[in-house]
Amino acid sequence: MLLRLLREHLRPYRGAVTAVVVLQVVQVTATLFLPSLNARIIDDGVAKGDTETILRIGGVMLGVSLVQVVAAIIAVYYGARASMAFGRDVRGRLFGTVQTFSAQEVGRFGAPTLITRTTNDVQQVQMVTMLTFTLMIQAPILLVGGVVMALREDVVLSSVLLVSVPVLGLVIGFVVSRMVPYFRSMQKRIDAINRVLREQIAGVRVVRAFVREQRESRRFADANGQLFEASLRTGQLMALMFPAVMLVLNLTSTAVLWFGGHRVDAGDMQIGALTAFLSYIAYILMGVMMSTMMFVMVPRAVVSADRIGEVVTTTTTVLPPLQPSPLRGELPGHLELRGVEFGYPGAEEAVLHGIDLVAEPGRTTAIIGSTGSGKSTLLNLVPRLYDVTGGQVLLDGVDVRDLDPEVLWSQIGLVPQKPYLFAGTIRSNLEYGRPGASDDELWHALEVAQARTFVEELAEGLDAPITQGGTNVSGGQRQRLAIARALIRRPHVYLFDDSFSALDYATDAALRRALVPETRDATVLVVAQRVATIRHADRIVVLDEGRVVGVGTHHELLEESETYREIVYSQVSVEEAA
Template identity: 70%
Template sequence: MLIRLLRRYLRPYRGAIGAVVAFQLVQTLATLYLPTLNADIIDKGVVLGDIGYIIRVGGAMLGVTLLQVVCSIAAVYYGAQVATGLGRDLRAAIFGRVQTFSAREVGRFGAPSLITRTTNDVQQVQMLTLMTLTLMVSAPIMCVGGIILALRQDVPLSGLLLVIVPALMAVIGVAVVKMRPLFRAMQERIDAVNRILREQITGIRVIRAFVRDDHERRRFAGANTQLTDVSLGAGRLMATMFPAVMFIMNVSSVAVIWFGGHRVASGGMEIGALTAFLSYLMLILMSVMMATFMFVMVPRAEVCAERIDEVLTTDTSVVPPATPVTPATSRGELALRGVSFRYPGAEEPVVKGIDLVAHPGQITAIIGSTGSGKTTVLNLIPRLYDATDGEVTIDGVDVRNLDPAHLATIIGLVPQKPYLFTGTVASNLRYGRPDATDEELWHALEVAQARDFVEKMPERLAAPIAQGGTNVSGGQRQRLSIARALVRQPKIYLFDDSFSALDYATDAALRAALAKETTTATVVIVAQRVSTIRSADRIVVLDEGRVVGVGTHAELMADNDTYREIVLSQLTEQEAAA
């Protein structure tokens, strides 16, 4: 999975990767050449007292060292460019894929997990790429070249490598095998910590209201402790592995000096050759150490790559049309015919056989008890979900065949939970129509009954809005969301219980102003409050996912028990008849 991901996203950087490989090759060859020059200085210069030879070879060593430094800097520079570019491209790819997801896929992964995959998981793959380009290119060359040159210095002494290298690889292999499941668990624990932290920050008011601070501290401490335990497990393995590797390296040095000293004493080897052999042994072991760093990172990066690839290979359940239809004109005629929707794996559909027609210039209301499927029906219109049976049409065209951009322009949705983005009042109102003028913004605010409180803000339209709109009240968020939809001037307005946080006077004033503003548009309102929808041209009553009544307020009060029960739970008989 990791290799496949890297192959796919490193293609644009083949030139830079080639430069890294070239610089690393030159730098590694220079590193391997230095011990041989050092041996020559000792055996042919120091021992024989040839100062000229020492100066000449020493000058060559300085030149090789300079070349080594330059190539090393260049390799790291280009390697960093490739790694950071890969991280940027992966984050962009994940973000782009998530933007295509329907609410079903977002709910399946969860926001905390998607954030972790976009940040922490990408960072792990990026770091592995950087380490690979700066270490793993040179490590195998240094290891193989070191062995060849060590054999060239003294073959009998090179027999130690047959013991040292396998022992080192065995230690590393055992550690890597045990680390992989720990790193997978670590990423899952990070997801859990992010999820709990996000819930606590978002729900801080509820926590305070119910005095559940201690409970939330314990919940976070539990997730934090689980992450700590897994991290400690991986840390213990690393803490055990590195001393073991260093122990093998130090024992190897002692063994080389011991047996090499006997070889020098017997005349089978020169002092310079022994020095060079020891240097090559260190280079071989250092290359294995480089591989150790890589092998420590590979299991975690592989797990992260799998999690990233899971997002990138997940297709949205809301499939764009193969040949999108873009009507020349749109009236906003909305119809649902035999529509049903079932969540994956669910035994029963959430809504079943819904038939509904909404005409331009009319207000169609949907009411029903909690869980009757009102919001689900509304979400099928802008294709937040796709109907599993039946069809949703606008102007006679199935929404699944409409161009998504066209569908977005003709629908103005005010969701059940209004959300405002970090910025200003103006930037939020212009979210669906960036070219809207200030006059149009003020007009939308006036219709949405939001002009008064915006005018009282010192910065007015430039007043700052915090993430989620947390610096304004719930009613103000709803009115700003309604104004945002009005600025867009769509053909179809969808209000999902969008007046619930308003007082009765503001609700009535807003609906009166809205009726004048939407005389040629189709308006669909989902509401729990009877006073919000009693004046609608048509009221659709839902119960357990089915339509159980359609008519005006007076007609339904006369012959629909479900509607009558809902109304009388909020109003008296006299108020309902008024």
């Protein structure tokens, strides 16, 4: 998967990659020629006292060094640009893929691991890409070039490499084979830390309310300790690798000096050649050390690339149609559910069974039922947060699965059960409903949602800051701002998923009265727990264990539906219900 990512995302930067490769070849080639030139100075210039030779070859060495430096600087520049652009593109692709996920895929992966894969895993692959341009290209050239140049200086002395290089290969292979499982474990444990940390930050009020700080501290310490153990074992292996490489390097250098000294003494080799040979041995082992660093980084990058690949190769279960059907426009907002069945993946039983429901423009249809009866699930089928496993959901007579997602979503204004506000301002959150809405439209939506008063009391008004998740406003204020955001959209279908639960009865009643003229021409589908919220709906649908057990008005259901009566009488008295 690592090679596939590199191939796909570096393709737009072929020019920069080619330049890096060429410049690295030039740089390393220049480096390999310097010891030979130095040997000529020692053997021909110094030994014979030939100043002219020293100056001439020294000038060539300065020129070669200059070429080497310039090539290195330009190569690092282009390599950095290409690798950083690679990381940017992979993160963008990950984000774009996650944006297409339905609630099912998001739930399967989980938010913590998706965050880790988009940040830490991409960083690991990006780092290896950068090292590829700076080390991996140089390493094989140094190895091969060093061997060739060492043989050129002395074939007999080069036999030392027949022992040292295989020993290095065995050491590196042993360590790397042990490191891969630890790297895989490390990434999973980073996921675990992210999960615990997100829970503790999001649930800080619950933690403090139940005085569970010590328990949460222990949970984080356990997750942190597990990551520490995996990192420690990986670090120990890394710490073992470099001393082993240095030991082989030093033993090889000692052997070269020992045997080379005897060859110089016997007149079979010159001192300059021995000096050059030592430099080439150093280059060869430097190439091995570079490879060692890559072998340390690549296994972790491979694990990270596999984790990235799991996300980018996941196909959402909510697929756009190959040939989208247009909305007919005959009955804008007309919503119908025909024999709808739905079951979550892996569940033993379906959540919804044979749901038939019609919601018409200009009418409010309410859905009520006990906890776990499938109310929110049913509502989530309309905007295709999930797809039905049986039956059809029709908007304006067209199956929602046959509509272009953008067209479908443009027809719907959704206020979810847990309203979410984004970091920014009240204005920026409202403009999620319709970018470019005027201030008058924003204030009107706030007025209908019974939010204008508290927004006007803020010093900045529409530009008052909102923290991530809307944690700096109350639950009721979040719900009202989310309702105003949906109203700004002016959709044909309004979906309110228990969106009035945090409001007091007076605000609830005032908001419902204000909604009537605003939604007169739209279809309104309301999921609620409180009977007071839906008792005046044009039609009430009662769900019980995923089945429709009653349809009618409040008074009709009081007479005909035992389930509805139980719900009503659990909240109000018989006199109030009537």
